[in-house]
Structures are given as structure tokens and as C-alpha cells.
Amino acid sequence: MAFLTITSGEMNGQKFEFEQNEISIGRSDQNVISLDNPAASGKHCAVIRDGNKYSIRDLHSTNGTRLNGRNVVEARLKPGDIITVGGVEITIDGPDIEAEPTPEPITRASSTPTVILAPHAVSGTPPSPAFQVKRSNKPVKIAIIIAVFALVAAAAAWFLINVMK
Numbered sequence: 001m002a003f004l005t006i007t008s009g010e011m012n013g014q015k016f017e018f019e020q021n022e023i024s025i026g027r028s029d030q031n032v033i034s035l036d037n038p039a040a041s042g043k044h045c046a047v048i049r050d051g052n053k054y055s056i057r058d059l060h061s062t063n064g065t066r067l068n069g070r071n072v073v074e075a076r077l078k079p080g081d082i083i084t085v086g087g088v089e090i091t092i093d094g095p096d097i098e099a100e101p102t103p104e105p106i107t108r109a110s111s112t113p114t115v116i117l118a119p120h121a122v123s124g125t126p127p128s129p130a131f132q133v134k135r136s137n138k139p140v141k142i143a144i145i146i147a148v149f150a151l152v153a154a155a156a157a158w159f160l161i162n163v164m165k
Contacts, residue, residue: 002054002094004047009088010036018094023047025085026059039063039086047077052098056083 003017016023016033024031026044035044041061048055054077058065066084067075077083078099083090 002049002092002097004033004083005091005093006033007082007089007091011088018049021049024059025083025090026061027086033090035085035088037086037088040088044085045083047083047092052096054092054097056081061085 001017003015004023005016006012006014020032023033024043024046025033025035025040026042027035027037027040028042031043041059041063043059044061045056045058045065048057055074056065056067056072056077057074058072063086064071066072067077068082069084077092077097079093079097081092083092
């Protein structure tokens with residue numbers, strides 16, 4: 001049976017066997033593999049089983065999904081492939097994975113160059129993508145609310161001063 005193993009981060013060494021045809025990966029608790037990583041999207045990607053064929057599909061994540069160091073939208077998997085979600089590396093392995101040659105994966109256009117390492121260098125190299133951390137708009141909203149409140153208070157004070165004369 002095929003399985004996914006987390007090979008970096010806080011969950012290093014955890015193994016997930018395929019008990020269903022799709023394993024979702026992301027930051028949300030609703031995923032089969034829930035990652036505590038700010039560079040991972042809520043529903044980041046999914047690994048899909050179709051018989052003995054396995055593939056990875058990016059689910060419109062903010063930072064993209066990498067397969068063996070390369071940004072992908074969808075690609076066929078083979079034993080030993082390394083999937084990178086945020087800063088977390090996950091490998092796929094198992095005796096039942098059909099590993100026939102496949103066409104090039106569908107890649108995502110990227111504004112930053114992608115460095116592809118030789119297969120022997122990938123396993124010993126830590127992930128180096130420049131992931132973006134999602135930012136909150138909450139401070140901006142609070143500043144706007146405070147500014148509006150200050151303007152209303154100033155207008156009320158001006159009105160009271162002019163009425164009192």
C-alpha cells in the first residue's frame with residue numbers, strides 16, 4: 001500500500017497510508033494531513049489515487065506546490081518523489097505505485113525563477129523556496145475604524161461648541 005511520510009518540520013516521521021482515494025494537505029484541520037505552517041494554504045494540495053497511479057494536484061494555493069523542487073499544478077507521482085507544501089517536505093513511497101514514464105508535469109507560471117536540482121542533490125538539500133507568509137488586513141481595518149470614529153467625534157465636538165454659543 002502506498003503511503004506519505006513527512007520528512008521535515010514538527011511532524012517529521014509521521015506516516016499516512018492511503019485508506020481513501022484522496023489525501024488532502026493544508027493548514028486547515030479539515031485536511032487528512034493538517035500542517036501547522038503559515039506558508040501552507042488552508043486547502044493546499046491533494047494526492048489522488050487512481051488504481052495504482054498516484055498524482056499530486058495543487059488546489060490554487062497561495063505559494064504553490066513543489067514536486068522535487070519544481071512548481072507544479074498537477075503531476076504524476078513515482079516512489080521517492082518529494083512534495084513540498086509551505087516549508088514541509090513529504091515523500092511518497094510504497095510497493096504498489098505504478099511508476100511508468102510520464103509526460104512533463106503541468107507547471108505554474110512563476111515570476112520567480114525555479115532552480116531544479118539534480119536528483120542526487122535534492123534529498124540532502126533543505127527546501128529553499130521564497131514562500132510568502134499570508135498577511136492579515138486586520139490592522140488596516142482597525143486603523144480605518146479609528147480614523148472614522150475620530151472624525152465623527154471631531155464633528156460632534158464642533159457641532160456642540162457652535163450650538164452652545
